[in-house]
Amino acid sequence: MAKKEAKPRKFQAIRGTRDLLPPETALWNRVEQTAHEVFATFGFGEIRPPIVESTELFARAVGGETDIVSKEMYTFEPKLEFFRENFRSVDEAMQSEGRLVRALELVAVFSENLTSALQLKQMAENRETVEAAEALEKLVIESIERRNAGESQPDDNWRALLNRAEQLLWSVDLGGRESLRPEGTAGVCRAYIEHNMQQLPQPVKLYYIGPMFRRERPQKGRYRQFYQIGAEILGGPDAPAIDAELIEMLMTFFEKLKLQGVELAINSIGCPQCRPKYVHALREKLLEFRDRLGEDSRRRIETNPLRVLDSKLTSEQEIIALLPKIADYLCEDCRAHYEAVKHQLELRGVIYRENWRLVRGLDYYMRTTFEITAQGLGSQNAVCGGGRYDGLVELLGGPPTKGIGFAIGEDRLILSIQESGKGAAPQGRAVYIAWMGERAYATAIRAAKDLRKAGFRVELPPTELRFGKALERASKLGSRFALILGDNEVADGQWTLKTLADGSQQKLTEQALLEYLLKV
Numbered sequence: 162m163a164k165k166e167a168k169p170r171k172f173q174a175i176r177g178t179r180d181l182l183p184p185e186t187a188l189w190n191r192v193e194q195t196a197h198e199v200f201a202t203f204g205f206g207e208i209r210p211p212i213v214e215s216t217e218l219f220a221r222a223v224g225g226e227t228d229i230v231s232k233e234m235y236t237f238e239p240k241l242e243f244f245r246e247n248f249r250s251v252d253e254a255m256q257s258e259g260r261l262v263r264a265l266e267l268v269a270v271f272s273e274n275l276t277s278a279l280q281l282k283q284m285a286e287n288r289e290t291v292e293a294a295e296a297l298e299k300l301v302i303e304s305i306e307r308r309n310a311g312e313s314q315p316d317d318n319w320r321a322l323l324n325r326a327e328q329l330l331w332s333v334d335l336g337g338r339e340s341l342r343p344e345g346t347a348g349v350c351r352a353y354i355e356h357n358m359q360q361l362p363q364p365v366k367l368y369y370i371g372p373m374f375r376r377e378r379p380q381k382g383r384y385r386q387f388y389q390i391g392a393e394i395l396g397g398p399d400a401p402a403i404d405a406e407l408i409e410m411l412m413t414f415f416e417k418l419k420l421q422g423v424e425l426a427i428n429s430i431g432c433p434q435c436r437p438k439y440v441h442a443l444r445e446k447l448l449e450f451r452d453r454l455g456e457d458s459r460r461r462i463e464t465n466p467l468r469v470l471d472s473k474l475t476s477e478q479e480i481i482a483l484l485p486k487i488a489d490y491l492c493e494d495c496r497a498h499y500e501a502v503k504h505q506l507e508l509r510g511v512i513y514r515e516n517w518r519l520v521r522g523l524d525y526y527m528r529t530t531f532e533i534t535a536q537g538l539g540s541q542n543a544v545c546g547g548g549r550y551d552g553l554v555e556l557l558g559g560p561p562t563k564g565i566g567f568a569i570g571e572d573r574l575i576l577s578i579q580e581s582g583k584g585a586a587p588q589g590r591a592v593y594i595a596w597m598g599e600r601a602y603a604t605a606i607r608a609a610k611d612l613r614k615a616g617f618r619v620e621l622p623p624t625e626l627r628f629g630k631a632l633e634r635a636s637k638l639g640s641r642f643a644l645i646l647g648d649n650e651v652a653d654g655q656w657t658l659k660t661l662a663d664g665s666q667q668k669l670t671e672q673a674l675l676e677y678l679l680k681v
């Protein structure tokens with residue numbers, strides 16, 4: 162019986178991702194263009210690191226205990242890894258004939274994939290791997306023969322065979338696992354080290370623009386593929402002016418975009434010398450209130466008490482207000498640095514608010530931290546987070562290097578601009594050319610060429626339309642003007658220009674028309 166033809170599947174963008182479409186993409190371009198311009202005036206150069214990097218890099222740089230690494234990363238497990246992970250144990254396979262068969266099937270599929278990966282040169286051909294592949298192939302043949310001979314009850318022979326198979330499975334080096342980047346700093350620091358940028362004049366100032374990936378629950382202002390605009394300053398001295406100038410650059414960028422309701426919050430989270438004392442005091446105090454805390458915060462008393470300060474639970478706010486403040490624990494150097502950063506911000510006319518609850522949970526983050534919020538975003542109102550991370554480059558195997566940076570959530574930035582009504586594209590210089598007749602068409606093509614050269618956005622219908630129809634299209638497309646070219650116009654050298662907003666018409670020579678359009 163012939164199968165009924167299946168209806169072609171309707172594809173949709175996957176959860177948490179979306180298409181950015183015109184006219185909105187014009188706003189995205191405007192925002193990115195502004196970033197290129199403003200950052201260049203502060204001496205930053207663009208870096209475009211790859212979107213996939215080794216999982217290990219992110220685990221180190223972002224921190225294995227963070228949500229980002231522990232549950233939000235898009236990680237590629239090679240196909241082979243999947244089959245290996247599913248081969249649970251020999252003991253399990255020995256429990257019944259059914260489980261034995263499943264285990265053997267996994268080994269067979271693994272073996273097949275391994276052999277073809279080697280043939281296709283998808284894997285490094287080292288001796289161990291090649292030997293394991295051959296041995297596995299033999300083993301699979303042996304087990305199939307045994308099963309065909311009716312030996313399918315798990316027994317000692319099977320156990321020995323499975324043990325050998327398991328050993329071989331795990332002897333293969335499947336190569337490092339790779340992940341889609343969940344943030345940009347790790348890749349930039351990796352590149353700084355890889356390209357020996359410490360030999361360039363310091364500090365090195367870099368910025369990036371591009372998509373990041375985190376598998377979190379999608380909601381307004383929170384996506385699984387989202388975009389960040391970020392900058393990093395690596396190397397150079399300890400000067401507080403570096404921190405202040407980076408923040409000044411950010412505020413200049415937001416000002417240029419006319420972002421509304423911008424609030425800058427700053428804090429210092431000390432350094433490895435003074436922070437542990439604070440964390441200790443915080444933990445002691447939290448233990449006193451343990452019973453009144455939620456489950457997450459209770460867990461964090463041990464794992465990462467600083468993160469409790471982040472809590473948005475209404476029931477915990479009263480308690481948090483009673484907790485010790487880091488400002489009282491900063492060492493002399495950190496205190497002086499923080500005071501100097503604030504002074505430097507004032508010199509630059511940057512308005513800030515201090516927020517002692519602003520923290521970063523990772524060890525190598527130190528001293529200056531900051532966050533910027535904007536209006537129109539509901540609870541996802543942070544458009545930018547940043548801070549100093551002097552230990553990171555060294556942690557990734559580079560030389561001791563100072564570092565500070567920020568990451569702007571571009572999706573949220575754009576949402577906020579749209580909500581404040583500042584996102585509309587500036588009225589385009591759009592001209593629709595309505596033509597009728599062969600001679601008029603030749604002139605229309607030439608007119609289109611000249612107008613485009615002068616920077617106008619021109620629509621030239623590809624087939625002849627009656628003028629009424631053409632004008633209808635023009636207003637649907639939002640054109641500002643319609644240039645009407647019929648055989649009469651071409652013969653007289655007097656072209657008709659219609660302003661669509663008020664319907665007014667004028668006759669102009671080609672030259673006068675171009676001059677007129679350039680002026681309006």
Ligand code: ATP
Nearest residue numbers: 375382383384387543544545546568569570572573
């Ligand atoms: P949040 O607390 O909102 O989850 P975060 O601390 O995870 O933010 P960072 O890792 O500091 O954020 O990233 C910097 C900026 O990137 C954030 O301030 C935000 O604007 C944006 N951002 C982070 N995650 C997302 C996401 N899933 N979708 C859209 N923007 C995001």
Ligand code: MG
Nearest residue numbers: 228229375377
């Ligand atoms: Mg987050």
